[in-house]
Amino acid sequence: MPSSSQPAPSKAKAKRSFLIEQATLCLAQKGYAHVSLRDIAKASGVSLGILHYYFASKEDLLLAVIASYKDSFIQELETAVVNASPQRWLEQLLEVLHHSLTKKKALHRLWYDLQVQAMYVPAFRHHVNEIRARLHDLIARLVRQFFPPATHSMSMSVDGAVSLIYAQVDGLFLQSILEEATTPENALSRFEQTLLQLLHMMFIPITTTTTPIPTKRGAF
Missing domain, CATH: 1.10.357.10 (Tetracycline Repressor, domain 2)
Incomplete structure (x- = not known):
């Protein structure tokens, strides 16, 4: 059973998919070299910490x-x-x-x-x-x-x-x-x-x- 500090598996999967979709839009428009994790977090409406929770690095994302x-x-x-x-x-x-x-x-x-x-x-x-x-x-x-x-x-x-x-x-x-x-x-x-x-x-x-x-x- 997931702890209260962690999202449920289904919600976590949906959130990860959403972040991948948002990152895809950012990276496709500007290219890998011109986009930071902070840019992606802002476009996704989440904090940088939340983004790091799902992806260890920009390379991972x-x-x-x-x-x-x-x-x-x-x-x-x-x-x-x-x-x-x-x-x-x-x-x-x-x-x-x-x-x-x-x-x-x-x-x-x-x-x-x-x-x-x-x-x-x-x-x-x-x-x-x-x-x-x-x-x-x-x-x-x-x-x-x-x-x-x-x-x-x-x-x-x-x-x-x-x-x-x-x-x-x-x-x-x-x-x-x-x-x-x-x-x-x-x-x-x-x-x-x-x-x-x-x-x-x-x-x-x-x-x-x-x-x-x-x-x-x-x-x-």
């Missing part, structure tokens, strides 16, 4: 923010793409990315911010590598699901294909964020064209009855 966001993003990809038909998986993927570029762009900036911080902060490095590994695993599942050895021959290993696909998606996504003048529609059109070219080079249908790689689906 950032990790909680990224973990929460990336869990949501990966689940969204799994729901939309893994469950899609062979004819619609690319369309579903582009819809998720379009939503991310239009509605959650600031959060993606924060993800790239964390990756930069990971080069200097060992505690961040482990979590960044863990998230990247989950994304690699998701891509590997999609490769095995939509381009199995029974229907497609590969010009490289699965690991090699996964690394190339991840590098392309990540690189083009970062490029679209840096190019403020580029619309999400133009960014995704460029991504779609490049991804299709890469897939055609990596996966070769064995028979004419094999489901083809989706063709370009046009403007968004």
Whole structure:
């Protein structure tokens, strides 16, 4: 039974979630280097002591923010793409990315911010590598699901294909964020064209009855 000086487990969980949401808004708007715990406490309407009760440090809070966001993003990809038909998986993927570029762009900036911080902060490095590994695993599942050895021959290993696909998606996504003048529609059109070219080079249908790689689906 919790003591009177400690919140009940359900209330504590709700409070922690609320603080993560508020921290997410602050960090996404201003970046990790320009936000202090005091700023987050003020935006959340709590004292600095209360914030420290739930998070030992600014680093601890950032990790909680990224973990929460990336869990949501990966689940969204799994729901939309893994469950899609062979004819619609690319369309579903582009819809998720379009939503991310239009509605959650600031959060993606924060993800790239964390990756930069990971080069200097060992505690961040482990979590960044863990998230990247989950994304690699998701891509590997999609490769095995939509381009199995029974229907497609590969010009490289699965690991090699996964690394190339991840590098392309990540690189083009970062490029679209840096190019403020580029619309999400133009960014995704460029991504779609490049991804299709890469897939055609990596996966070769064995028979004419094999489901083809989706063709370009046009403007968004």
